[in-house]
Amino acid sequence: MKASSLQQKELLRLQALDIKVLQLGHQSTSLVQHAELVALGREVEANRMKLLVCSGELEDVRTELGRVESDVEVVEKRIARDEDRLQHTSSVKDIQALDSEIASLKKRLFDLEEIEIAVLERQEEREAAVAVVQGERDAIRERVSATELTRDEVLQGLTRELGELTRDRQSVAAAIPDDLATLYERLRITGHGNAAALLRARTCSGCTMTLTGSDLADARQAPADEVIFCPDCGAVLVRTEESGI
Numbered sequence: 001m002k003a004s005s006l007q008q009k010e011l012l013r014l015q016a017l018d019i020k021v022l023q024l025g026h027q028s029t030s031l032v033q034h035a036e037l038v039a040l041g042r043e044v045e046a047n048r049m050k051l052l053v054c055s056g057e058l059e060d061v062r063t064e065l066g067r068v069e070s071d072v073e074v075v076e077k078r079i080a081r082d083e084d085r086l087q088h089t090s091s092v093k094d095i096q097a098l099d100s101e102i103a104s105l106k107k108r109l110f111d112l113e114e115i116e117i118a119v120l121e122r123q124e125e126r127e128a129a130v131a132v133v134q135g136e137r138d139a140i141r142e143r144v145s146a147t148e149l150t151r152d153e154v155l156q157g158l159t160r161e162l163g164e165l166t167r168d169r170q171s172v173a174a175a176i177p178d179d180l181a182t183l184y185e186r187l188r189i190t191g192h193g194n195a196a197a198l199l200r201a202r203t204c205s206g207c208t209m210t211l212t213g214s215d216l217a218d219a220r221q222a223p224a225d226e227v228i229f230c231p232d233c234g235a236v237l238v239r240t241e242e243s244g245i
């Protein structure tokens with residue numbers, strides 16, 4: 001294939017731009033924030049489980065407190081009822097029975113109030129534990145938001161850069177003849193992105209192979225407008241004043 005030396009040199013610019021595009025793609029998928037968000041996701045899940053356990057424990061204590069409070073209410077009502085009866089009876093036997101029942105109810109009430117205080121203390125402890133885990137959750141959420149913000153900013157920057165590269169590439173590609181451009185695109189696929197390389201100091205800058213013997217002689221003898229290829233990596237070898245041949 002024939003292409004002017006200038007057109008061949010444009011391939012090198014195209015190749016450099018394509019490498020940058022690939023690097024940008026790699027940068028955008030391997031952002032440190034992606035890994036951080038995955039790790040934060042695990043923290044969010046662990047915190048969610050912790051909060052479930054803590055809230056469950058608090059709920060159990062609240063249920064227990066409700067039971068004790070309702071027991072207290074029942075006993076208080078019975079005491080009030082007995083005291084009322086006491087006011088309205090003159091039977092010595094009844095008075096004795098009621099006195100005795102009131103005494104035992106008051107003992108029961110005292111015990112229940114002791115239990116109530118203990119349960120209230122445990123409720124406070126559980127509430128504090130839930131608050132701690134909720135605080136941790138809020139801190140994790142803030143870190144997630146901050147990391148997402150940074151990630152989005154970096155991605156926006158990369159997208160902007162990609163846009164500029166794409167425009168540059170279009171203007172460079174416009175100066176390359178169709179057959180050479182087609183060849184370049186085909187080599188990009190087979191060469192895994194390496195389609196055109198500068199021959200510098202007899203060495204292919206695509207694969208670092210140094211031309212010797214007949215390969216070197218071929219490169220020397222080929223007319224300047226002849227498209228030649230690296231015998232090792234297959235990329236278009238672009239000869240310039242740096243080629244050393």
Ligand SMILES: [Zn+2]
Pocket residue numbers: 197204205206207208209230231232233234235
């Ligand atoms: Zn090569």
